[in-house]
Amino acid sequence: MCLFPGALVNIYSKFGRVREARLLFDGMPERDVVLWNVMLKAYVQLGLEAEAFRLFSEFHRSGLSPDGVSIRCVLGGASKVDSIECKRNEEQVQAYGIKMCSFDDKSDVIVWNKTISQYSQVGEYWAAVHCFVELKRSDVEYDNVTFVVVLGAIASINDLHLGKQVHGMVMKSGFGSEIYVANSLINMHAKMGCLDYSRAIFEEMEQLDLVSWNSMISNCTQSGLEEESMILFLGLLRDGLRPDQFTLASVLRACSVVHDGAQLGKQIHVHAVKTGNVDDNFVLTALIDAYVKCGCMEGAELLFNKAYDFDLAACNALMAGYITNQDGHKALNLFSLIQKHEQMPNQFTLATVLKGCGSLVDLKQGKQIHAHAIKVGSDSDLCVSSGILDMYIKCGVTSDASMIFDGISKPDDVAWTAMISGCVDNGDEDHALWLYHRMRHSGIPPDEFTFATLIKACSCLTALEQGRQIHANVIKLECVTDPFVGTSIIDMYSKCGSIEDAYQLFKRMDVRNIAFWNAMVVGLAQHGNGKEALNLFKNMRFHGIKPDHITFIGVLSACSHSGLVSEAYEHFESMYKSYGIEPHLEHYSCLVDVLGRAGLVNEAEKVIESMPFDASASMYRALLGACRVQGDAEAGKRVASKLLALEPLDSSAYVLLSNIYAVANRWDDVSDARKMMKTRNVKKDPGYSWIDVKNKLHLFVVDDKSHPQADVIYDKLDDLIRLIRKEGYIPDTDFVLFDVEDEEKERSLFYHSEKLAIAYGLISTPPSTTIRVIKNLRVCGDCHNAIKYISKVTRREIVLRDANRFHCFKNGICSCGDYW
Template sequence: MATAVPTAALPTPGRAGPAPPRAPLRADPSYLPQLHAALIKSGELTGSAKSFHSLLEAAAASPTLLPYAVSLFRLGPRPPLSTPCYNVLMRAFLHAGHPEDALHLFIEMLHAASACPADQHTAACALKSCSRMCALDVGRGVQAYAVKRGLVADRFVLSSLIHMYASCGDVAAARLVFDAAEESGVVMWNAIVAAYLKNGDWMEVVEMFKGMLEVGVAFDEVTLVSVVTACGRIGDAKLGKWVAGHVDEEGLARNPKLVTALMDMYAKCGEIGKARRLFDGMQSRDVVAWSAMISGYTQADQCREALGLFSEMQLARVEPNDVTMVSVLSACAVLGALETGKWVHSYVRRKRLSLTTILGTALVDFYAKCGCIDDAVEAFESMPVKNSWTWTALIKGMATNGRGREALELFSSMREAGIEPTDVTFIGVLMACSHSCLVEEGRRHFDSMARDYGIKPRVEHYGCMVDLLGRAGLVDEAYQFIRTMPIEPNAVIWRALLSSCAVHRNVGIGEEALKQIISLNPSHSGDYVLLSNIYASAGQWKDAAMVRKEMKDRGIEKTPGCSLIELDGVVFEFFAEDSDHPELREIYQKVEEMIGRIKVAGYVPNTADVRLEVEEREKEVSVSHHSEKLAIAFGLMKLDPGATIRLSKNLRVCADCHSATKLISKVYDREIVVRDRNIFHHFKDGTCSCNDYW
């Protein structure tokens, strides 16, 4: 809405005499032309620069009236144009999202310098236009003009100059401007703090704030928003809580931007409960607040809560934006919530939201993590602009969906497109080699990282190589590779080796791997279970029992198997031997029917890993009640015939469930997609995309 603007007195039509009291001009399309006509008729428009300026300002106050304002400015009749008139229209162009037009007006003023010399407001507006356009060279030209005209002493010109350099990525130049200023009040400090914030220099934001406190510069709510945001990024909960205390003491909790920043800070510092209490206490919540809370849940790995809050957002009739959608897609990717994610994608299309690289990459990642690699490729190809993260998301998606060679071909295409790979890209490349048993290709790509791209391998890359060698049965070579690593191996690397020992029944190296793991991370139950299984597979039952006893003595409980399946937008959770579901009897009856039918097709239960002192029949019942079998049975009950069953598992799929699911896909003529903690398994017609190599 336009603010009320005083105008010159209008003569009473039909008689001379003193003018009536001045009335405010309102930015109303039907009102302004009438007023404009009255001013022309009275001669006031050409005779009073103040009246013209007021009319122009009223017309320029709203983007919908901007063409009318331009006509007033260009076509007349009007008095000679003045600097304030140029400033009004420059600001209007800037607010309407046309910074290039604002700069054209500035250049026009330079050519008419004697009639309309630029002032500090002109220079500040020109610099803001350069910021919007990231026009660094033009901004430097404006700076030179401002210096020549003596305008740089103005604090708003200086703050705009700092902002211009920050927007163009030259934060060092912004700091030079700040340091050279004779006086620096809160406006200047806020500008340099915002400059560091914009460029992701979170620690510098915190240090600048501490500098403000040291020199006694009064900060305001704008400062605090920047500082709290930085605290969230670096996990500085101590300073963030200090700011929260100040907000409470000074009664600043009515500022929604500040409360939203505090909420985001708490979420990023792991205090999601405090973030939610702030959110619930807000009198009104805009899309930014909703998005921050949804993002907080997603980052805290509370993805079901994130989707639940998104549903509340829809009921509150708050329109989500691209930031909201990125967080929702991330939550859907973690949960395997395909239907909800597809709804998000359709919403993006329906509302014609801009497919930014961040949103597009989130879509690619979501489809890949739901096992829909063809949809991921389609989303990838629909993006107008792709960066290295987009290519990497699809490479990793192909790697985990059993398309290792295609992932390597995509990597070659990435290089042909002139996109430089990152260290994360190479994690995807090495994963592709590992899951497809491409040992020589993996060695070649690992060696090329430092040689061809100057990327120093991190511990994650060494872990991929250990996994690659171990999966291929080269357990001794994998062990020697760890011993010769230039960096200290962590528990994840030793765990990859231990997993390989379990697959290839290497007792000696398995014992050494667990010993190293216990020294680094002694409370991970899966490691003990793996070694126990290694002993059992080698017939060393006493050793297997001893490992289980050690787990019990240390108070380490086995992580229960958990599988998630989404039906009609609702995510259902199943645990092994589940006893907490309203349709439990029907589910177990379906499991019994399912096991009976696949036995006819040749299924033989694999009870080798069941360490129970019970009869074989009870062992078979135990493996038939694994969480993925319960989830698959539930899917068969609820989904239409022929519909794909999709689920995600928190642990590695066991050998028995893998062989059973292959047969279920054949007997029931279903495609079943299972995401375990390592890869996707696409079961169809009695086969799996992993080729039994997982």
């Protein structure tokens, strides 16, 4: 071989004239391994990695075998680029290195280490482990660096058994005392959840460097041991070491959880200023995040505004804080600032600002950001697609949300929960439950928030059986002790008419916070169990639980449904005197309801006039209902005028007023009320009732004959009317709002929606089954009376939930004691 042309190739390469070098190289009749390596090195040094890979392929096909230098050279260039094609070529070179066993001398352990490291860097952790196994089989001796890189790969695989085997090899080889290897062992065990092993290694180390401390501090924080993380940080300082940006970022993450975290965060902030780390973007972001999570938005904003550089990560941290604090406008303003600085928003930025659009119900801005995400190719990112989904849901555009959701190839639990929650929030509870079954079929386990949302759906649908099924899944996945889930289940059972199930669950709870007590007190009040609710309230205080404003809504409701006027006044006055709770409008509404139901309409009006709030329509509506019960036409007229001044299109006001006039036989006034409705184009809300039979809802309206079994239902109801008349039932024609003959008045009462629903329940369920019916309006007095008799003659328990409360009919008696 002529050495002179080879030397020229090398010279051309060193001066960057790679084209001339390649021409000369191609013209050589003979080329040895060294010359191939010179040409490879030239391409790598000039950043022409793709050409280097192509030349390596030619080298392989030439009949010569690339050596360790060849592989080292190509892999060294590959680490500088991040293209998919380059990574694919890199993997081929690595595979060649392992297959050909071209590591033919002791120095080639460097190539092995580089190969293992490269596999880890591209996420091919098992390939890295396989490479380590091949190295172990070869004649090449591994070194401390080998263990450092392979321990990192095993940590990412999270294979504890394999990790322990390699740990044993480390100790046997004598490398365990080397600080870099020990640090890798600490990190590997911590990532596998074996922090005790990490702690033991850490404590046995003769010498600790900053990496050792950082690894323990970071892993303690990530494992939820924030207090220990802070103690370690103090130990680091006592050891005389100077924290770097990684130390400070890790310990700042702990500040949002530990006691006095805000104060500790400020102290670490001062330390970062003194050490010059505050200008590091990594530390700046951690500081902003700590201030945000400690609720100190002013501190976070001040820090952000004083920053030297405009850093995207810092923007993201501050934006997340705005969203947490429900300040969507500031989040959108910050997003505009990012665009003005010509920064490219990343996936986290887009997902966060989309939440801001959703919170503001800003569909226009949300669509613009969605379009931007599509333009930059980020819409397929799971985090961004979940943000887009959430935005459309919050803006009420469920059709677009469904399209986005269906376009996600593998939705995670966040996406599933967002879609389920959106359906519930937008009144499509049936679809939410259907999605839940799809979610389970896909293998994604629901979390606590998913369960709470699903239970809410069952509450809205009064779907007791489905609620019980979800409760069973909650128990199976051990989520029932979560306060959010537990209170939702108690609330669901209460709203589905099964107060017994609610109370049994409440009693089984080992730990009961204020939310559990409130849910149970309110549930008992809704069911008219006023005395039980007040006894529970007394028991709650006995256990040292301080009541809040929600507790007193339940307490006052219990007084209202049980006619306990003096007790209501006593509890109302104790709110501020005993607990420092200022009564809200809801508490005044409850007190007005107590007085109205007790027939003290004038006193109720005085309460309205004296309270420090403007009266609400619901308050006057409740009072008007009380006037109906008391038959007080003049007070009814007075209250109705105030209600209609607030809500002139409220159909219930006209209906209630017509009821009052009809009972008083003031038919001209009834006619006037109807004319007023017609003049103002007010449509009466139709009354309807429904019943759930075998997870299918059956809805009925008055005189409804649309049901497929209408003939059978009417026959059953006619039989029931005959039976209860024999027992003493007399139709109450006071609830007929038109002046006709008594016989026609009676017949018009027989086919109200709740009676039809009960009749269907009786023919569709086994004899011992409780009948559960829901009505959207207040049950009329005649139906209430008739259902008492029906429960007696059929020996069935009938639970009726109307717009005001629950009525539990059993053996001819209602739980309300005829006081509702």
